[in-house]
Amino acid sequence: MPALACTGAPLLDICLPVNFRRRTVNVQPMGNVLIVDDNADFQLVTGDLARLLRCEVTAATSLREARRIASTERFDLMMIDLQLPDGNGLDLLDEIDVAEHGQIAIVTGHPSVETAARAVRSPVVEYLLKPVDAQVITALLEGAYLRAKLRASTHAPELGAMIGNSPQMQDLFGHIRRVAPLDVSVLVRGESGTGKELVARAIHDLSGRKGRFVAVNCGAIASELIGSQLFGHERGSFTGALQSHAGFFEQAEGGTLFLDEISEMPLQLQVYLLRVLESRSLTRVGGSREIPVDVRVIAATNCDPQASVNAGSLRSDLYYRLLEFPLSVPSLSERRDDIPLLAQHFLDRLNERYQTK
Secondary structure (H helix, E strand, C coil), rough: CCCEEEHHHHHHHCEEEECCCCCCCCCCEEEEEEEEEECCCHHHHHHHHHHHCCCEEEECCCCCHHHHHHCCCCEEEEEEEEECEEEHHHHHHHCCCCHCCCCCEEEEEECCHHHHHHHCCCCCCCECCCEEEEEHHHHHHHHHHHHHHHHHCCCCCCCCEECCCCHHHHHHHHHHHHCCCCCCCCEEEEECCCCHHHHHHHHHHCCCCCEEEEEEECCCCCCCCCHHHHHCCCCCCCCCCCCCEHHHHHCCCEHHHHHEHHCCCCHHHHHHHHHHHCCCCEEECCCCEEEEEECCEEEEECCCCCHHHHCCCCHHHHHHHHHHEEEEEECCCCCHHHHCCCHHHHHHHHHHHHCCC
């Protein structure tokens, strides 16, 4: 972690690396950032850092000014101070369409349980305390730049290995681009064969995560083995465990774990999965050591998850934990306009494979 130093300005609420120097970089800014704060020093330093990270900055010093700007422009990142001269920054969230913007960060030097709970109701809102570490600010700005790059290809007929120009697929592509940079769980619902794993892989590829994409079908592994396969086991923990084994969670470290047919997972393991998601750590079968894990989980089901909860095959607490960002994959019957596009794609692939025309 780089050494940090706070500037001498009495109201400056951001700590920067000690080797930070303000300079002009001749690159075209891409990320669109709105900073709502009446602290001029915070705006100045955060704005300089944003421009270094290829972001364009718009500043507002009051709630009224922020309302006017946010109503006419879309932002990849909004940083909003909680206490503004003419009101509470959280009020802005109630007056804009949060889904039209990217990440939103509420910044405050006066935290409370009430404002924190109100802020984090949405998965795209973060609650940050002043002074804000430079690494946190940098991560937010890098995410804004990434969202801007993804937005540039919004109307492409392909995303990852998926193809579709229909309104249903373009809407799905937009949601994938939106959720990819966010550190939230995703629940994908769709009929068998609609491409739920392709959705998960596209999210991983666009997320910027450096680790592996690991796909697991929860219904294809024997119930007595799935625990050790997911969470790993220590040597001698059961008959046949001749050596320690890193499970799928550890194999996906720094990356994404895709759990297909999540409702097929045994209920006792759903309890442990929920614990891993909440604590971001696991204990191997037969072990006692807590192992921290940095893994994004994307789950999928081909049935109505609420019906699975009602039937008792999916725990309600796990369901709501995975429901941070739900996605629905349309069936081909719902997007018939894409059939000619898909047919041409497969024909082109066959011609390429067999060198035909």
